[in-house]
Amino acid sequence: MKTKISINYKNDSSFLRIPHFNAFSFKKSLTALLILLVFSCQSIYTGGYKKPSLVDKKISRQTKLLRKKLFLISKKGFAIGHQDCTSYGIGWKKSDYPDTNKSDVFDMVEDNPSVYGFDIGKIEHGQDSNIDGVPFNLMRNLIIDAHKNGGIITVSWHLDNPTSGGDSWDTIPTVSNILKGGKYRAKYESWIERAATFFKSLKLENKEIPIIFRPFHEMNGSWFWWGDGHCTTTEYKLLWHQTVKLLRDKHKLHNILYTYSPNKLNPEDNYMDYYPGDEYVDILGLDIYDFNDKEDYMNSVVKDLALVKSIATQKEKLYAFTETGLEKVTTKNWFTEVLYPSIKDSGISWVLFWRNKDTTHHYMPYKKHINVMDFKKFEKLPQTLFLRDIKNINN
Numbered sequence: 001m002k003t004k005i006s007i008n009y010k011n012d013s014s015f016l017r018i019p020h021f022n023a024f025s026f027k028k029s030l031t032a033l034l035i036l037l038v039f040s041c042q043s044i045y046t047g048g049y050k051k052p053s054l055v056d057k058k059i060s061r062q063t064k065l066l067r068k069k070l071f072l073i074s075k076k077g078f079a080i081g082h083q084d085c086t087s088y089g090i091g092w093k094k095s096d097y098p099d100t101n102k103s104d105v106f107d108m109v110e111d112n113p114s115v116y117g118f119d120i121g122k123i124e125h126g127q128d129s130n131i132d133g134v135p136f137n138l139m140r141n142l143i144i145d146a147h148k149n150g151g152i153i154t155v156s157w158h159l160d161n162p163t164s165g166g167d168s169w170d171t172i173p174t175v176s177n178i179l180k181g182g183k184y185r186a187k188y189e190s191w192i193e194r195a196a197t198f199f200k201s202l203k204l205e206n207k208e209i210p211i212i213f214r215p216f217h218e219m220n221g222s223w224f225w226w227g228d229g230h231c232t233t234t235e236y237k238l239l240w241h242q243t244v245k246l247l248r249d250k251h252k253l254h255n256i257l258y259t260y261s262p263n264k265l266n267p268e269d270n271y272m273d274y275y276p277g278d279e280y281v282d283i284l285g286l287d288i289y290d291f292n293d294k295e296d297y298m299n300s301v302v303k304d305l306a307l308v309k310s311i312a313t314q315k316e317k318l319y320a321f322t323e324t325g326l327e328k329v330t331t332k333n334w335f336t337e338v339l340y341p342s343i344k345d346s347g348i349s350w351v352l353f354w355r356n357k358d359t360t361h362h363y364m365p366y367k368k369h370i371n372v373m374d375f376k377k378f379e380k381l382p383q384t385l386f387l388r389d390i391k392n393i394n395n
Helices: 023-043 061-076 104-109 136-148 185-200 233-250 294-315 334-343 372-380 387-391
Strands: 078-083 115-119 152-156 211-214 256-260 283-290 318-326 350-353
Touching: 061 078, 061 152, 061 256, 061 318, 078 104, 078 152, 078 318, 104 372, 115 136, 115 350, 136 152, 152 350, 185 233, 233 256, 283 294, 294 318, 294 334, 318 334, 334 372
Parallel strands: 078 115, 078 350, 115 152, 152 211, 211 256, 256 283, 283 318, 318 350
Antiparallel strands: none
């Protein structure tokens, strides 16, 4: 049975009112205001939670609280995430169930994932739908609903190749062309502006929703145009720096936590080769998939996450298992006997499974799948935190 924690801190949303000005009432009100401001600054950083050094020095309070929640989650277990979980699933899409709390995960365990993954690929062109056919208007509503219900939002960006016009997997070199002074710099800045406009539109009660943004992922692999062999490590770092500065400084986005996530490490790989620097990264991540070799997968997960943990601990940063899964989940009891033993007590804040496109390409079970019962057992394990579980972890 899962144990739950409840850590409550007072909110600082009250406002002082001074109905009639006089020296005494002004002094009392000013004193109260100073006390309130001191409490407001300190209240987040209590209970063993230290003030972190973040990429954005003007980051919103809501995003600071998200970062703290991720920290608290990592002390209890790990949040369970699924890409596009409420957008579509096996044999359904959201437009068919507009008024229903629908996801393949909910259909199995009557609870939703606690981390909701989305991708904004194609927003760079101002298109109506993303790379997987999800309308951006629908995505906005799903993000707002997820946040309103206590969910955590993570966003990736499979953006097209600015030089060739091909997709993310078109590896014609392009990074040098979109750095400052590059041939397609203006185009890239217009793409960033469109992404920033979308991020700014993600609001609940007029407050921007905190986003975990994971750009240019799996860069140590060779399959994306920003990946190994298609740009130098220096060019990659400059692209990251300049992208952060455009979002944070030019477009004044203060609701983003930036996540660095290489792919599984081969023996010759160095996790830090492409690292943009502590001042440009909030969270360390790692993507590892099981390609029907559970022993290799388990060994890689344990070894690589231990390495990331050691780096994150030294740098006082959070870390996560930012993408994983076994296509079609064909290994019996994969969740309880392969994945869970590999990530139990690892200290990750969350684990994200990739999307459920159809019966030939999915990473989460669904009704009548051979691993439904295993997933139900997985849901009941003490460190797997679904949406209801993280609602009891309060800032």
